[in-house]
Amino acid sequence: xxxxxxxxxxxxxxxxxxxxxxxxxxxxxxxxxxxxxxxxxxxxxxxxxxxxxxxxxxxxxxxxxxxxxxxxxxxxxxxxxxxxxxxxxxxxxxxxxxxxxxxxxxxxxxxxxxxxxxxxxxxxxxxxxxxxxxxxxxxxxxxxxxxxxxxxxxxxxxxxxxxxxxxxxxxxxxxxxxxxxxxxxxxxxxxxxxxxxxxxxxxxxxxxxxxxxxxxxxxxxxxxxxxxxxxxxxxxxxxxxxxxxxxxxxxxxxxxxxxxxxxxxxxxxxxxxxxxxxxxxxxxxxxxxxxxxxxxxxxxxxxxxxxxxxxxxxxxxxxxxxxxxxxxxxxxxxxxxxxxxxxxxxxxxxxxxxxxxxxxxxxxxxxxxxxx
Amino acid sequence: xxxxxxxxxxxxxxxxxxxxxxxxxxxxxxxxxxxxxxxxxxxxxxxxxxxxxxxxxxxxxxxxxxxxxxxxxxxxxxxxxxxxxxxxxxxxxxxxxxxxxxxxxxxxxxxxxxxxxxxxxxxxxxxxxxxxxxxxxxxxxxxxxxxxxxxxxxxxxxxxxxxxxxxxxxxxxxxxxxxxxxxxxxxxxxxxxxxxxxxxxxxxxxxxxxxxxxxxxxxxxxxxxxxxxxxxxxxxxxxxxxxxxxx
Numbered sequence: 001x002x003x004x005x006x007x008x009x010x011x012x013x014x015x016x017x018x019x020x021x022x023x024x025x026x027x028x029x030x031x032x033x034x035x036x037x038x039x040x041x042x043x044x045x046x047x048x049x050x051x052x053x054x055x056x057x058x059x060x061x062x063x064x065x066x067x068x069x070x071x072x073x074x075x076x077x078x079x080x081x082x083x084x085x086x087x088x089x090x091x092x093x094x095x096x097x098x099x100x101x102x103x104x105x106x107x108x109x110x111x112x113x114x115x116x117x118x119x120x121x122x123x124x125x126x127x128x129x130x131x132x133x134x135x136x137x138x139x140x141x142x143x144x145x146x147x148x149x150x151x152x153x154x155x156x157x158x159x160x161x162x163x164x165x166x167x168x169x170x171x172x173x174x175x176x177x178x179x180x181x182x183x184x185x186x187x188x189x190x191x192x193x194x195x196x197x198x199x200x201x202x203x204x205x206x207x208x209x210x211x212x213x214x215x216x217x218x219x220x221x222x223x224x225x226x227x228x229x230x231x232x233x234x235x236x237x238x239x240x241x242x243x244x245x246x247x248x249x250x251x252x253x254x255x256x257x258x259x260x261x262x263x264x265x266x267x268x269x270x271x272x273x274x275x276x277x278x279x280x281x282x283x284x285x286x287x288x289x290x291x292x293x294x295x296x297x298x299x300x301x302x303x304x305x306x307x308x309x310x311x312x313x314x315x316x317x318x319x320x321x322x323x324x325x326x327x328x329x330x331x332x333x334x335x336x337x338x339x340x341x342x343x344x345x346x347x348x349x350x351x352x353x354x355x356x357x358x359x360x361x362x363x364x365x366x367x368x369x370x371x372x
Numbered sequence: 373x374x375x376x377x378x379x380x381x382x383x384x385x386x387x388x389x390x391x392x393x394x395x396x397x398x399x400x401x402x403x404x405x406x407x408x409x410x411x412x413x414x415x416x417x418x419x420x421x422x423x424x425x426x427x428x429x430x431x432x433x434x435x436x437x438x439x440x441x442x443x444x445x446x447x448x449x450x451x452x453x454x455x456x457x458x459x460x461x462x463x464x465x466x467x468x469x470x471x472x473x474x475x476x477x478x479x480x481x482x483x484x485x486x487x488x489x490x491x492x493x494x495x496x497x498x499x500x501x502x503x504x505x506x507x508x509x510x511x512x513x514x515x516x517x518x519x520x521x522x523x524x525x526x527x528x529x530x531x532x533x534x535x536x537x538x539x540x541x542x543x544x545x546x547x548x549x550x551x552x553x554x555x556x557x558x559x560x561x562x563x564x565x566x567x568x569x570x571x572x573x574x575x576x577x578x579x580x581x582x583x584x585x586x587x588x589x590x591x592x593x594x595x596x597x598x599x600x601x602x603x604x605x606x607x608x609x610x611x612x613x614x615x616x617x618x619x
Contacts (some may be wrong), residue, residue, distance in 0.1 A: 006477030010466065016464050208459040215425050215455040216478045283462050371446050372428050 003218060007226030015230060021196070029188045029238045033245045036184050037177050047131040050077035050085040050094040057105035067098070071330045072134050082119075096120055096131050108146060123277050126248030177250050183306040183331035185242040189265070190300065190326055193235035195293055196278030200227055201368075202289045214370040224365050228273050235269050236262075246337075249263050264332045270293045274360030281322050281367040300326040320365055328353050376403040378530055378561045379424065383440075384433035393419040395584035396433060401563060403529075406556050408575030409565040412612045416584040417565045418458060421532050424563070425455050430467060438529045443446060451479075454523035454531040454560075458538065460515050461545050464508030468499055472522060479526035493521050513544035517551065524555055533564040537571065549574055564581060568606040581594055582615045 088094035304326035335341035379401035426446030
């Protein structure tokens with residue numbers, strides 16, 4: 001244990017002497033947490049809409065202004081024919097075309113029935129599908145308004161109407177930031193911890209200092225612990241900074257206990273750092289380590305459930321997510337921060353991640369060879 | 373452990389695929405001896421030395437270092453040796469004092485020992501004023517002397533030096549060899565590789581490796597007379613001329 005103390009002292013001295021690393025550890029998470037949630041927005045705005053209004057009636061005008069007033073759409077064209085409007089889609093200037101037929105107003109009032117035509121540019125899938133459904137619901141709304149004004153509702157409706165009203169638990173106003181910030185924080189902590197640990201031992205290999213360590217009687221697990229603990233502490237600091245940014249910038253206060261959160265993070269970091277150390281025992285250069293980490297980080301993040309829901313992934317991908325530590329981290333972050341889950345609720349997650357930590361660190365110790 | 377042999381090596385071999393880096397070398401080194409290990413670049417010196425230090429596992433042959441087996445007891449060997457690699461490998465972003473403290477700590481010296489050793493070392497190397505400077509900022513000669521001092525900090529039985537004076541000026545080289553003599557006087561066996569033939573003359577015995585084999589092993593005086601050479605340069609030239617490997 002005494003030897004560990006010397007190792008830790010040395011690591012901390014080296015880390016804090018390296019200005020670039022210190023900046024990366026403290027500055028990067030703050031900037032990213034402040035910028036990324038603003039950019040990584042699920043809500044689609046600025047959908048370019050082109051309208052082909054054959055009717056040119058007060059009603060059609062009303063509909064168009066209602067659409068524009070929603071704030072989601074930007075009117076980029078007001079065309080005379082569908083063909084002309086389609087040119088805009090081809091030129092990628094429009095995402096949606098709304099075609100209002102002749103006699104729209106007349107048919108709507110007299111015949112109580114009318115059809116609108118919406119064409120969607122599906123190249124940008126999210127924009128197209130969300131834009132289509134936004135437009136659909138605005139039109140539905142408009143329809144309801146019109147009916148309220150025109151039709152005196154019969155005392156007893158001929159057809160029973162089922163109206164579905166959803167109430168959004170845990171994030172009542174569907175604020176996407178509440179949803180995304182904990183996830184981004186999870187990924188930040190993972191990246192900082194993973195990359196720092198992966199590059200560290202390799203760096204010692206590159207500059208040759210590891211040779212001087214390998215020729216001493218130091219125990220392998222002590223050496224690995226000496227690398228693990230400093231980054232564990234740093235990643236916890238990054239996490240704490242992140243929680244503070246979430247609180248003061250986005251007003252996100254964890255509903256669950258901080259203790260639960262930190263208990264999970266403690267174990268989770270051991271797994272992530274263990275992974276980084278394992279990678280570094282396999283690599284001879286920082287470049288190799290960087291590429292390998294990059295490869296796995298991309299997988300971890302894309303299959304982590306931050307940007308896309310794991311439930312909608314194909315079965316084989318779901319299987320992969322089970323061995324993805326980031327998935328558990330993001331789940332626990334959302335559970336504890338948004339739902340207020342207790343330690344008992346996240347116990348399965350703690351169990352799985354503990355197992356990962358043991359396997360990865362054990363493997364790293366085995367694979368670190370003092371004698372080649 | 374029989375008499376005073378601290379290194380016993382028998383047909384020690386290291387292969388990398390088809391390439392035989394070190395081919396059946398056999399020799400003994402006695403306690404307190406300065407043993408010179410010579411050879412052209414690529415002759416297999418560093419590979420042999422790494423095996424003796426427990427950094428590399430031999431392919432075949434036998435060897436014991438301070439009585440410990442190079443296959444099974446590498447960690448015990450490491451307690452008893454010091455090593456200075458060809459490439460400077462102290463931490464450049466730690467100060468002189470921090471490096472000494474770190475390596476002292478790793479070898480398990482007590483805080484008081486580290487303290488007294490540090491002062492003694494700074495005194496001897498004349499580095500008092502540089503004690504709190506980063507090692508990376510020191511000139512090469514000082515770095516090498518510091519490396520050597522750190523390698524013998526824990527008072528090992530044997531110290532392995534891999535081209536310790538490469539690129540160092542003649543005055544510093546002279547001082548470096550004074551340090552080697554001091555270490556040998558205090559009972560530390562010195563195993564040293566070099567390309568400088570004047571340094572070879574300072575050794576008690578020298579061996580010359582050619583293409584992975586140990587061609588000769590004797591005192592400098594005996595070698596010169598058996599090769600009818602006036603200097604070690606000539607001996608080396610006669611042997612190394614036949615070498616097929618080089619860089």
